[in-house]
Amino acid sequence: MDEQSQFVAKHEGGYTLLEMIISLTIFLTLAALTPLMFSAIFSTSGRPLNHQEISLFFEQADKELQGTISVEKRWDRLYLMQPDGKEISYEKYGDRIVRKVNGAGFEVILQDIQRFRAEHDQYSVELIVQAHERSFTHKAILIQPYLNQWRTP
Incomplete structure (x- = not known):
């Protein structure tokens, strides 16, 4: 086996730091936008006073x-x-x-x-x-x- 195939075989089973940072960024963006989506869906503007x-x-x-x-x-x-x-x-x-x-x-x-x-x-x-x-x-x-x-x- 050459050096490159040994390196690929060694790191094939796990995540890299870059992949973790990207997935964490996507998760945090979705988590930050969720309350805004709920407030837009359940907005009280335009409804009569109760x-x-x-x-x-x-x-x-x-x-x-x-x-x-x-x-x-x-x-x-x-x-x-x-x-x-x-x-x-x-x-x-x-x-x-x-x-x-x-x-x-x-x-x-x-x-x-x-x-x-x-x-x-x-x-x-x-x-x-x-x-x-x-x-x-x-x-x-x-x-x-x-x-x-x-x-x-």
């Missing part, structure tokens, strides 16, 4: 309302003054409800809505959201636990 999303919005807003010192409505925006001095606002921006802190930045709370309205009196706040020809309403009673701390005897 009751759970709106209920979650009402629940989150309710938690912020309970710690509020004062509530004010200006220019179709709801402003909540917090005990730490922050002013939180909820407003409709395009087809979204956004939340701002001290007028800076924004956080999208709900999307694909047609109308958002907030009504309030001294003791309660009513949030009304209209999405896909349905109207959702939530009324929160203001507890205002911090209100007594700001009064002087």
Whole structure:
């Protein structure tokens, strides 16, 4: 046997390092693309808001309302003054409800809505959201636990 055939016979049964690197690269590429394929297949864009999303919005807003010192409505925006001095606002921006802190930045709370309205009196706040020809309403009673701390005897 010549040298070349001995070398081939010796290395015929295993993988080379190059083959392992190529197969690992293909595997990792497929593994990285799998979540993107699933998100494209099961995309939620274009689907109507369901009751759970709106209920979650009402629940989150309710938690912020309970710690509020004062509530004010200006220019179709709801402003909540917090005990730490922050002013939180909820407003409709395009087809979204956004939340701002001290007028800076924004956080999208709900999307694909047609109308958002907030009504309030001294003791309660009513949030009304209209999405896909349905109207959702939530009324929160203001507890205002911090209100007594700001009064002087």
